[in-house]
Amino acid sequence: MSLVIIGSVAFDTIETPAGKKERIVGGSATYAALAASFFTRPGVVSVVGRDFPRSMIAALREKGLDLRGLRVKAGKTFHWHGIYSQDTNIRTTLKTEMNVLADYRPVLPEPYRLADILFLSNLDPEVHPYVLQQMKKKPILAMDTIRYWIENKPEALLEAIQQVDILFVNDEECRLIAREFNLIKAGRSLKNSGPRFIIVKKGEHGALVFGKNFVFSVVAHPCEDVIDPTGAGDAFAGSFLGYLDSRGKFGQREIRKAAVYGNLVASLVIEDFGLAGLLKATQLDLVERYRNFKKLVYF
Amino acid sequence: MSLVIIGSVAFDTIETPAGKKERIVGGSATYAALAASFFTRPGVVSVVGRDFPRSMIAALREKGLDLRGLRVKAGKTFHWHGIYSQDTNIRTTLKTEMNVLADYRPVLPEPYRLADILFLSNLDPEVHPYVLQQMKKKPILAMDTIRYWIENKPEALLEAIQQVDILFVNDEECRLIAREFNLIKAGRSLKNSGPRFIIVKKGEHGALVFGKNFVFSVVAHPCEDVIDPTGAGDAFAGSFLGYLDSRGKFGQREIRKAAVYGNLVASLVIEDFGLAGLLKATQLDLVERYRNFKKLVYF
Numbered sequence: 180m181s182l183v184i185i186g187s188v189a190f191d192t193i194e195t196p197a198g199k200k201e202r203i204v205g206g207s208a209t210y211a212a213l214a215a216s217f218f219t220r221p222g223v224v225s226v227v228g229r230d231f232p233r234s235m236i237a238a239l240r241e242k243g244l245d246l247r248g249l250r251v252k253a254g255k256t257f258h259w260h261g262i263y264s265q266d267t268n269i270r271t272t273l274k275t276e277m278n279v280l281a282d283y284r285p286v287l288p289e290p291y292r293l294a295d296i297l298f299l300s301n302l303d304p305e306v307h308p309y310v311l312q313q314m315k316k317k318p319i320l321a322m323d324t325i326r327y328w329i330e331n332k333p334e335a336l337l338e339a340i341q342q343v344d345i346l347f348v349n350d351e352e353c354r355l356i357a358r359e360f361n362l363i364k365a366g367r368s369l370k371n372s373g374p375r376f377i378i379v380k381k382g383e384h385g386a387l388v389f390g391k392n393f394v395f396s397v398v399a400h401p402c403e404d405v406i407d408p409t410g411a412g413d414a415f416a417g418s419f420l421g422y423l424d425s426r427g428k429f430g431q432r433e434i435r436k437a438a439v440y441g442n443l444v445a446s447l448v449i450e451d452f453g454l455a456g457l458l459k460a461t462q463l464d465l466v467e468r469y470r471n472f473k474k475l476v477y478f
Numbered sequence: 479m480s481l482v483i484i485g486s487v488a489f490d491t492i493e494t495p496a497g498k499k500e501r502i503v504g505g506s507a508t509y510a511a512l513a514a515s516f517f518t519r520p521g522v523v524s525v526v527g528r529d530f531p532r533s534m535i536a537a538l539r540e541k542g543l544d545l546r547g548l549r550v551k552a553g554k555t556f557h558w559h560g561i562y563s564q565d566t567n568i569r570t571t572l573k574t575e576m577n578v579l580a581d582y583r584p585v586l587p588e589p590y591r592l593a594d595i596l597f598l599s600n601l602d603p604e605v606h607p608y609v610l611q612q613m614k615k616k617p618i619l620a621m622d623t624i625r626y627w628i629e630n631k632p633e634a635l636l637e638a639i640q641q642v643d644i645l646f647v648n649d650e651e652c653r654l655i656a657r658e659f660n661l662i663k664a665g666r667s668l669k670n671s672g673p674r675f676i677i678v679k680k681g682e683h684g685a686l687v688f689g690k691n692f693v694f695s696v697v698a699h700p701c702e703d704v705i706d707p708t709g710a711g712d713a714f715a716g717s718f719l720g721y722l723d724s725r726g727k728f729g730q731r732e733i734r735k736a737a738v739y740g741n742l743v744a745s746l747v748i749e750d751f752g753l754a755g756l757l758k759a760t761q762l763d764l765v766e767r768y769r770n771f772k773k774l775v776y777f
Contacts, residue, residue: 398697401695478696
């Protein structure tokens with residue numbers, strides 16, 4: 180199988196109650212691909228500026244990322260600056276500098292056009308058709324989104340949702356898109372709009388999965404020190420899809436396990452700033468976390 | 479085994495987004511005892527006024543409650559009036575009329591003084607010693623509390639917590655008592671202050687249990703129509719203790735299952751106003767809910 184991830188590769192300036200980091204590497208595609216790399220060798224489609232550190236590109240390659248789709252362009256890398264409150268579910272964007280991402284239209288390298296799973300991570304929904312027409316076979320299509328598109332391109336977003344197999348949303352986005360406060364009703368309503376699976380990420384409260392004739396609910400891996408929640412949602416989606424790619428199956432059993440791994444890999448992310456948690460974790464760490472998680476939830 | 483529950487039996491006037499009910503029967507002891515009655519025959523210690531309906535006393539007896547400890551006194555029954563926001567985790571008290579509960583000191587009927595499990599449900603912590611000295615053997619002691627005591631009698635509360643085997647708190651109370659925002663740290667910290675088990679009720683997000691050398695985390699039973707959350711926490715505690723009483727054991731396995739049943743019985747409560755959900759549910763309903771819950775969470 181093969182997984183291709185389209186999204187941002189970025190610099191983040193992050194302020195949390197645990198400290199401040201300036202211009203560290205982040206981005207939705209980076210988090211998702213690193214998370215997926217526990218299970219598979221994901222392709223990345225994105226763009227960075229010439230200011231992007233070569234050392235980081237080398238580090239990502241070493242982790243097994245296929246970067247043939249990462250374009251380096253004259254100009255500056257996308258930069259996001261945000262601050263988190265003590266309740267780390269709440270974040271405020273202080274600055275967004277689009278830079279080379281401003282007029283970027285993702286172009287997939289030839290081999291990526293045969294991908295089995297294609298993940299459009301918070302891409303402008305109006306750009307989805309441009310990407311999809313490049314595919315040479317119909318992939319399992321997954322997407323994530325952000326509040327910005329829900330508020331600014333609601334119609335294009337709903338159209339995009341109808342096309343996908345797997346939709347990732349957080350609880351707030353789920354309620355906003357479905358226009359329904361009750362999360363179970365909202366999830367079911369999104370499910371009925373087209374996708375085969377709706378994955379609702381609830382941060383410290385775990386995740387809910389809505390599939391055909393089943394709902395799966397799973398708690399989060401408990402975390403005593405939330406250092407930086409940036410990228411946790413992207414990592415959830417990346418490891419979820421990476422696991423499915425490694426299994427080559429999309430049954431209920433695989434989907435449930437994928438959500439558990441999504442949770443566990445996301446928990447690695449929040450225990451350190453930026454990509455540090457993902458970069459230092461090994462597959463053995465993840466296996467141990469899975470074993471501990473089983474002990475946490477059995478009854 | 480035997481379980482005795484001390485708390486309020488009350489009239490509630492409740493406003494939720496689903497509607498308004500005036501002066502329906504509620505109270506922490508009522509919810510807890512009805513919830514426990516799925517598993518055992520709980521004794522109730524409380525006081526009501528002469529305005530309390532005889533028909534309700536008959537209905538509670540029919541459900542298996544032992545009401546020898548329920549005193550009927552000249553005067554009016556305790557009355558609480560509250561309103562819930564759409565996010566039903568948030569509630570505002572509009573009025574509290576203590577009435578016969580104002581100067582009430584719980585007196586246990588002779589047979590209750592040999593109870594195996596004693597549950598002090600949101601009692602004034604300064605009254606705990608008065609109750610405990612009535613016991614003729616040392617029971618498994620469980621307590622719940624409310625924000626009011628945390629804010630107004632913090633020292634007596636901490637002393638009471640040190641005495642108990644099982645402490646029920648909701649997530650907000652857990653953070654307040656432990657003075658720690660991270661819920662895992664807060665739960666561990668309360669655990670270290672004395673009780674054998676800390677049960678953190680998280681409403682729609684399930685529950686966390688802290689025991690010796692283990693943490694148990696469980697999601698809530700998903701609910702598409704939250705009608706009235708009043709009493710859900712009391713019902714959680716009541717069914718938790720009722721289940722333990724029926725097992726006669728307090729090992730990790732029993733504690734985990736007790737928390738699952740706590741969740742499930744609480745979910746019965748919120749699906750209707752007041753006691754209606756508990757009064758109409760049968761043991762078979764609960765068995766079916768347990769079976770569905772297993773399907774919800776397995777992986």
